Amino acid sequence: MKAILIDAFVSNLSDLRPQNTKPPPRKSENDVEIRITHAALSHVDMLYAQGLHQNNRRHVVPPFILGTEFAGIDESGRRVFGGGLGSFAETIRVDSSSTRLVPNHWTNAEACAVGASGAVSYGALISVANLKAGETVLILGASGGLGVMAIQIAKAIGVKVIAVVGDEEKGEMVRGIGADEVVDYRREGWEERVMRLTEGEEGVDVVYDGVGAVESGIKCLKYRGRLVVVGFAGRGGDIEKVRANRVLLKSVAVYGYRFGEDGRRFPERTKQVWDGFMKMVDQGKIKPVIYKKKYEGLRDVSEALLDLKERRTWGRAIVTINGHGETEVAPKL
Numbered sequence: 188m189k190a191i192l193i194d195a196f197v198s199n200l201s202d203l204r205p206q207n208t209k210p211p212p213r214k215s216e217n218d219v220e221i222r223i224t225h226a227a228l229s230h231v232d233m234l235y236a237q238g239l240h241q242n243n244r245r246h247v248v249p250p251f252i253l254g255t256e257f258a259g260i261d262e263s264g265r266r267v268f269g270g271g272l273g274s275f276a277e278t279i280r281v282d283s284s285s286t287r288l289v290p291n292h293w294t295n296a297e298a299c300a301v302g303a304s305g306a307v308s309y310g311a312l313i314s315v316a317n318l319k320a321g322e323t324v325l326i327l328g329a330s331g332g333l334g335v336m337a338i339q340i341a342k343a344i345g346v347k348v349i350a351v352v353g354d355e356e357k358g359e360m361v362r363g364i365g366a367d368e369v370v371d372y373r374r375e376g377w378e379e380r381v382m383r384l385t386e387g388e389e390g391v392d393v394v395y396d397g398v399g400a401v402e403s404g405i406k407c408l409k410y411r412g413r414l415v416v417v418g419f420a421g422r423g424g425d426i427e428k429v430r431a432n433r434v435l436l437k438s439v440a441v442y443g444y445r446f447g448e449d450g451r452r453f454p455e456r457t458k459q460v461w462d463g464f465m466k467m468v469d470q471g472k473i474k475p476v477i478y479k480k481k482y483e484g485l486r487d488v489s490e491a492l493l494d495l496k497e498r499r500t501w502g503r504a505i506v507t508i509n510g511h512g513e514t515e516v517a518p519k520l
């Protein structure tokens with residue numbers, strides 16, 4: 188089959204090309220083989236290709252097939268979506284617990300755009316930061332794949348959302364999916380602007396940090412506020428060192444949330460997270476956000492990753508791997 192195989196980490200994303208490789212072997216009896224129709228591009232893929240992610244030290248080392256999120260058709264002809272290493276390929280094998288049925292009102296491309304991002308953001312906001320109706324949340328990295336889910340989850344439970352972005356088009360997009368206020372982090376003193384947007388200028392109740400800006404986040408929190416660290420998309424590998432007195436002065440709580448590891452240690456908790464998120468999906472409260480540019484076939488993975496690196500994309504960029512797969516096998520009900 189064809190796939191984007193990483194036999195050595197690349198320094199230039201434009202060097203990524205599809206090549207012939209063996210289909211993945213069966214590892215356990217719970218494995219399912221999925222014919223991939225769509226794959227999503229994420230920040231993690233960009234780091235994995237270059238060997239810059241913490242997992243590249245032990246868990247994800249060459250040779251491996253790139254890509255972490257997919258939608259496709261399983262062996263029973265059902266439309267499924269999910270996560271697992273190796274999605275930039277014609278087929279993938281994953282444990283059946285890593286897939287979910289595509290909701291009837293979504294196409295495969297839409298399900299692929301949501302992937303695990305909805306569950307990650309739900310877990311971070313609801314299970315970890317305990318966000319509640321009537322509160323205000325600040326979302327850093329609001330226009331990205333995780334951020335667009337975080338905005339909609341917060342709105343679904345009746346929370347005021349302040350979204351932080353670095354581009355006008357992205358600002359319009361996040362308003363379109365429910366953000367109440369938009370702040371541009373390219374403007375000097377954007378944290379003060381956030382404070383002015385909160386009740387009594389006291390700060391937000393919760394910060395969702397997908398970019399790695401904890402000190403800025405703490406500046407925007409109210410006394411005894413909560414901050415959840417989800418990712419470091421804005422750091423380019425140079426992780427921030429946080430001054431501990433910032434945590435103490437406002438008596439804030441700083442949490443981390445690692446979705447994959449949580450799932451390995453506490454599968455039941457992660458199931459609850461998925462169930463909570465999918466309930467919102469079934470109630471029609473979550474809209475997939477697909478970046479406007481079309482990427483066709485594995486040969487476009489490299490261009491899509493470059494667009495992601497240059498921060499042109501918003502929501503999720505999606506590559507169509509097999510455009511006929513979805514309609515040919517399982518019509519949308």
Ligand SMILES: NC(=O)c1ccc[n+]([C@@H]2O[C@H](COP(=O)([O-])OP(=O)(O)OC[C@H]3O[C@@H](n4cnc5c(N)ncnc54)[C@H](OP(=O)(O)O)[C@@H]3O)[C@@H](O)[C@H]2O)c1
Nearest residue numbers: 230328330331332333352353417418419420421445446498
């Ligand atoms: N904790 C977990 O379990 C988990 C799971 C999946 C992913 N992650 C991590 O979460 C992070 C976000 O993932 P994603 O898939 O949402 O990434 P993404 O789709 O690439 O989005 C990243 C966002 O960060 C913003 N950004 C980039 N540089 C920035 C900067 N210097 N300052 C402020 N904002 C900046 C970008 O928006 P602008 O263009 O507007 O700046 C973009 O919207 C990544 O670090 C990823 O590795 C964590």
